[in-house]
Amino acid sequence: MTPLLECRGISKRFTKRLDLAAKLARGLGAAVAEETVVAVDRVDLAVHEREVVGLVGESGCGKSTLGRIAVGVLPPDQGQVLYRGRRRDTLKGEAAVAAALAVQMIFQNPFASLNPRLRVRDIVGEAPVYHGIVARRDAGSYVAELLRRVGLDPAYADRYPHQFSGGQRQRIGIARALAVKPELIVCDEAVAALDVSIQAQVLNVFIRLREELGLAYLFISHDLGVVEHISDRVAVMYLGRIVEMAPTEELFAAPNHPYTRALIAEAPRLDRRGQSYAPIVGEIPSPLDPPRGCHFHPRCRHAMDRCRQEAPALRQIARGRVSACHLNDQP
Amino acid sequence: MSAEPTLFVDGLEVQFPTRAGIVRAVDGVSLAVRPGEVLGLVGESGSGKTMIGLSVIRLIDPPGRIAAGHILFRGEDLTRLPEPRMRALRGVRIAMMFQDPMMTLNPVLRLDTQIVEALTAHVPRMAAAEARRRAVAALARVGIPSPEERLRAYPHQLSGGMRQRVAIAIALLHRPELLIADEPTTALDVTIQAQILSEVQGLCREYGTALIWITHDLSVVAGLADSVVVLYAGQVVESGPLGDILDRAMHPYTRGLIDSVPSRNRRGVPLRQIAGMAPSPLDLPSGCRFRERCGRADAACLAMPELAEAAPGHAVRCFHPVRDAAPA
Numbered sequence: 001m002t003p004l005l006e007c008r009g010i011s012k013r014f015t016k017r018l019d020l021a022a023k024l025a026r027g028l029g030a031a032v033a034e035e036t037v038v039a040v041d042r043v044d045l046a047v048h049e050r051e052v053v054g055l056v057g058e059s060g061c062g063k064s065t066l067g068r069i070a071v072g073v074l075p076p077d078q079g080q081v082l083y084r085g086r087r088r089d090t091l092k093g094e095a096a097v098a099a100a101l102a103v104q105m106i107f108q109n110p111f112a113s114l115n116p117r118l119r120v121r122d123i124v125g126e127a128p129v130y131h132g133i134v135a136r137r138d139a140g141s142y143v144a145e146l147l148r149r150v151g152l153d154p155a156y157a158d159r160y161p162h163q164f165s166g167g168q169r170q171r172i173g174i175a176r177a178l179a180v181k182p183e184l185i186v187c188d189e190a191v192a193a194l195d196v197s198i199q200a201q202v203l204n205v206f207i208r209l210r211e212e213l214g215l216a217y218l219f220i221s222h223d224l225g226v227v228e229h230i231s232d233r234v235a236v237m238y239l240g241r242i243v244e245m246a247p248t249e250e251l252f253a254a255p256n257h258p259y260t261r262a263l264i265a266e267a268p269r270l271d272r273r274g275q276s277y278a279p280i281v282g283e284i285p286s287p288l289d290p291p292r293g294c295h296f297h298p299r300c301r302h303a304m305d306r307c308r309q310e311a312p313a314l315r316q317i318a319r320g321r322v323s324a325c326h327l328n329d330q331p
Numbered sequence: 332m333s334a335e336p337t338l339f340v341d342g343l344e345v346q347f348p349t350r351a352g353i354v355r356a357v358d359g360v361s362l363a364v365r366p367g368e369v370l371g372l373v374g375e376s377g378s379g380k381t382m383i384g385l386s387v388i389r390l391i392d393p394p395g396r397i398a399a400g401h402i403l404f405r406g407e408d409l410t411r412l413p414e415p416r417m418r419a420l421r422g423v424r425i426a427m428m429f430q431d432p433m434m435t436l437n438p439v440l441r442l443d444t445q446i447v448e449a450l451t452a453h454v455p456r457m458a459a460a461e462a463r464r465r466a467v468a469a470l471a472r473v474g475i476p477s478p479e480e481r482l483r484a485y486p487h488q489l490s491g492g493m494r495q496r497v498a499i500a501i502a503l504l505h506r507p508e509l510l511i512a513d514e515p516t517t518a519l520d521v522t523i524q525a526q527i528l529s530e531v532q533g534l535c536r537e538y539g540t541a542l543i544w545i546t547h548d549l550s551v552v553a554g555l556a557d558s559v560v561v562l563y564a565g566q567v568v569e570s571g572p573l574g575d576i577l578d579r580a581m582h583p584y585t586r587g588l589i590d591s592v593p594s595r596n597r598r599g600v601p602l603r604q605i606a607g608m609a610p611s612p613l614d615l616p617s618g619c620r621f622r623e624r625c626g627r628a629d630a631a632c633l634a635m636p637e638l639a640e641a642a643p644g645h646a647v648r649c650f651h652p653v654r655d656a657a658p659a
Contacts, residue, residue: 058520059491165608195375196547200591200604207601222520225550229593229602248598266525268550270577270592280522283490299522 002085003046004216005070005103005184009079012040012065037287039065041240042079044314047184047216054231054248055220056263060287061237067186067220071105101131104177108189110169114161120147120172121157128179146175149212150205167198174205184216191226203230224267228252233320236260239287239295242314246321256323259296294326302327335406336363337509337541338387343400345382345391354612356382356395358565366508367539369532371552371573373588374562377609380545383562384511387543388427389417404509423453426502430514432494435501436486442497443482446470449501469500473530492523499530506538513545528555549588553577558644561585564610564620567638571645581641581652583625619650627651 016035018026026032039062047053047070057063068074070081072088081088083099091099107113114123124146125139134142144154150171161169170190177185187206191199207230209215221227227234228248235245236257244257255261262280282299285291294312297303304326312324345357357379364370374380385391387402389409402409404425409417429435437445446466451457457465463482470478473496486494495515502510512531516524532555535542544555552559552573559576561569561584569582580586587605589595596602607624610616618635622628631650638648 058522167608195609196549196588196591197375197605198608200593200602203593204601204604207599224521225593229596229598232599263521267521268524268528268548268554269594270550270553270589271594272550272554273573273577280525283492283523284520 001048003082004049004051004084005218006044006046006082006085007066007070007076007079008044008082010040010043010045010066010069010076010081011038011078012062012069012074013038013077035288038240038290039287040069040076043237043240043242045070045218045235045242045245047218049183050210050214050216051233052210052217052219052231054227054234055218055237056222056224056227056234057237058222058284060239060284062240062287063220063237064188066237067105067188067218070218071103071186072100073105097131101180102183103186104180104182104184105186105188106170106173106177106190108192110166110173110193111161113173114169114176116161119158119160123161123172124157124175124179127176128181131180133180142179143175146178149178149209150175151201165198167194167202170194170202171205174202174209178209178213182215184218186218186220188220189222190219192221192223199226206230224252224263225269236263239285239290241295241311241324243296243325244321244323245314246318246323250318250321256317256321256328257296257325258300258302258327260323262299294324334365336365336403337368337405338543339363339401339403340383340387341401341403343383343386343402344398345379345386345395346398347395349613351613355565356612357386359400360562360565360567361400362560362567362570364509364541364543366541367535368558369535369542369544369556371549371556371559372543372545372562373547373549373552373559375547375609377564377612378562379565380547380562381513384427384513384543384545387509387511388421388425389414390421390427419453422449422502422507423505424507425509425511426505426507427511428495428498428502428513428515430517432491432498432515433486435498436494438486441483441485442466442470446482446497446501446504449504453505465504469504470497472503472534473497473500474526475500492519492526495519495523495527496530499527503534503540507540509541509543510535511543511545514547516551517546517548524551531555549577549592550594561588564615565612566620566648567646568621568649569645569647570638571642575642575645579642579645581645581647581654582621582649583627583651583653584621586653587624619648627653 014037018034022032055063069076088099121143125143128134129136129139143157147154152171191202219230231248234248234251235242238259244260255264280299291298293309294307297307306326312326314322314324317323317328340362343357343360347354347356372380386397397410447462450462467478475481475496516527556573558572560567563584569585580589590603605624616623618633622632636648636650638646640646641652
């Protein structure tokens, strides 16, 4: 089956260009060089129709960059994004617009992602009117219907974002994404900024919309509990690479990669009382200067010589499961 | 647990006058924490949890003020202590860690300057070499690699996790009897959070520090705390030993908080959620402050329920407490 959206061999580098002073300094022999971060390093990831894929990892692992590439707001340096099997960068005209509208995004910060000068009716209604999804004269009732869908009173349509709480703003963000009838929504830490009780409400909106509209999500989060709850499949990222991917239940029941194991073991849980933490040592290395070989080896209890030299490839370890660890090659 | 409490807060009220009226950020809160004990202070935004911490260390910014109540630290009432004596306590016998380590650290000073200053401010005769030796030891204790080298760094040269560790090292410099931690791991990654929790836990055990861990995250409290106080709209709604609160929560709000945690629910099905949102502190409902979001509310809830002991050590502010065992 052709996936709804497929990322193939995606890489993204960010380079900090030298300013004039730095160039002069280099001309005079100072040891300054351009700094390059490989945010995403040859990643393959597919999302099928009506599927929820969780993408977890810690800060700086590249999960947000990958999400932005999947939506199309950032171009990849290498690799392709395929929408229903067709390269998105080769699409033209109506097909390109349709592919762009099909994938929408919801952001982490509900205070920064809504234009403070627009009323809710315009925030939600502008795009569908522009794209001819709804006639301008019907926009009011269309927006009202969307607000109802995300659990907001349609009477709020004339208000401005500052008149809403964080949870309500996130619902406005969801309504805005839904307005162009997407098939896939990329949710980048969409519930991270919310209080626990409000987080549950917004997660429930996601779950309900998925059932009602047959949506697929790429759900990016650092919160394993949230990802475990909502996802069908989970990919774990570490320093730009996917290190493991598996169906949710299997990943949480029997994590394979040492990093996944550590993440799951250390996440605080309600049923883990009087825990004695035995954390993995060390910091997450700087993405400016990632370790050679396997990126995780300086923090890994099982690291061998081979891990310091050679980056492990993602290999199938069971049906539907891949992991990038040399330990899997050991007899 | 029969030791005298390190801290006993009794009927604390913190108020902020605003143009729209008086905001009662903390409204009659009492709690106690004993040496070596970890108290989890749980609440969502606006519940008053941070204000309680700031009251104890007396750092509430005007026009906010402590309007009533007593804060007894080792039997001494901090609300009446003159500022010079408070300053001698603050940072020495009572320390606080913040969510943002840059609340503790000065961005334009090197770490050695800041740590040595924190030492000599309270021990004026400490020799420079001795202060430096203790600064190195403090950083090493919270797991900072090559502490000698790190001492010459500025805060911006460190990662968030490192900065938070430095803030912890400074908070622990004088081995405080009471440490107030206001969500210091919320902004950190899971693996770094686990490292910090393990360090704080070890230090409490080692030195018998009483710890108040302020958080909105019950999961963190589950791994760390001995007892829990749950706040809602400035009031304590439930308090008791950790197991009682997590397994036999009686207040519908506490129950709702626990049920909202995704891992308590079956995968993919809607979470059991609390309806609505917390009331504005300027427009609190009469009677029980949770009643508008509560499925059990009735006419009785139009009066304010008292916080009353429902089981030994377990108090709840509710006319209709939940009595059945929590679903597993």
